[in-house]
Amino acid sequence: MTLALEIQQLRKTYKNKQGREQVALKGIDLTVEQGDFFALLGPNGAGKSTTIGILCSLVNKTSGQVKVFGVDIDKDFAKAKSYLGVVPQEFNFSQFEKVFDIVMTQAGYYGIPPQLARERTEKYLRRLGLWEQRTKQARMLSGGMKRRMMIARALVHEPKLLVLDEPTAGVDIELRRSMWDYLAELNRQGITIILTTHYLEEAEQLCRRVAIIDHGEIIRNSTTRSLVAQLDKETLILELVHPLKQSPTLEACTVELTDEHTLQISVSRDHTMNKLFQQLTEQGLEVKSIKQKSNRLEELFISLVQQNLVKEEKVT
Template sequence: MVPALKIDALSKTYPGGFQALKGISLQVQQGDFFALLGPNGAGKSTTIGIICSLVAKTGGSIQVFGVDIDVDFPGAKKHIGIVPQEFNFNMFEKVGDIVVNQGGYYGLPLPLARQRAEKYLRALGLWEKRDNASRMLSGGMKRRLMIARALVHEPRLLILDEPTAGVDIEMRRSMWDFLQEINRAGTTIILTTHYLEEAEALCRNIAIINHGEIVEYGSIRDLLRRLHREVFIFDSAGKLPEPLTLRGFEVRRVDDHSFEVEVEKGQHVNEVFEGLSAAGVRVTSMRNRANRLEEMFVKLVESAA
């Protein structure tokens, strides 16, 4: 099965000499939910811009479902739906018209474009707003409008560039549900995001890009398995004994009722509980101090700096 996206030695040097991409290569398999992560200016948006023809590449090649963009870009574009970072629709146009027109640009006959627009505007909770000028929508609604617009031609590959930026938690969760649903239905999804818990919750595979180079690439599960230590925060029912020590573990007291424990690779959390029971500490809750992916991301980006 051909990959949904195959990038080989992709490079981009902007006029002025800034090298945004230094020959990156990666593959996204069909049906994948893939995260492209990196700090600001790492090259994520440049990569996406090249895939959807808004940025001209300097070198390398891109294939979308086996279609080379240098050979048949219109053919490749038919497979792609793009949700950019910035709002890029006419603020004076009606919500419904924006989605229907986009269908027209992909060659959908008007009745079918209208039918699809209704389907996706309803799915994203915007159908009631179809006759409103798009400038009247809230920020979260505008983001959902761009998703509906990107889906109207039912692309096999959906690329979302920070789709939940500035969206409230409830709305973010409902967008996650929606994206998982269309991924389950067969759409390959590539996501860039600054919310690493979002990538961990949604994506199966990941590429971390920094200074125009891929610094990590693989399945999120494998990457997390390589983490050498994790820090857990515990809350106790009563006041903590003074001093609080656990044999074999580094313990840091946060306040009278909570403390942090570092668990190295090879150690088990059961041993922590055994030690705590022996010390008479009754635990009411336990959580990771930081998002695990975030820990790895920071480590990779810092080591590359």
């Protein structure tokens, strides 16, 4: 089966104003299978947006090869671009144009005849809940609506590969959930999706595969499930009924008393909850509520990025 995306030895070097070179991508290799839901994670400045920029021709690569559905961007960029739909991180539409016109115009740029473009524009604006806003100037929309409009604009030519750069940044929780549902629906319909995100929960919920990029290198590329399975610890936050003056000692756990009513406990995966609660009961601690400190992927992400940082420091 043809791969949706095949990146080989992709390098990008920027020159700053002083003429000094800054390496943004150090020759990355990445493949995304057709129908996949793929997350590209990484801290700010890791190279995520540069990679996406090269894919959609907003950034010129220094070297390497990129193929979209088997089409090399150096040989037939127009064809490769026709397979791609892009939702960028920043708003990139004319603020003074009407919502309908923005989506309709984008369809025209992809060579879709006017009648079909009108039908598709209506279809996607309705699906994304923007049909009532169609005659408004884009600047009049809320942040969430602007983001949804960019998704409608990216879908109007019905791409095979949808690339979203931080799609839910600045979107409220309810809307984020509905966008997740929609992206999952698109993926079920057969569209390959690549997203970059800061919300690691988003990657864990939606994506089958995750690549972590840091300092212009892919430091991990595996299924989300196997990545999460590597976690050997879970951090729980316990709210206590009675105040504590001193942190208790619990077997196979790291315990921190964050305030007199709150305990933060790191538990290893082979330590069952029953054992933990047995110990708490033995020490006379009554627990009012319990919650997970953060999502599991986030912990792994931080640890991987920190390991990479230590490695970088050793090299330099």
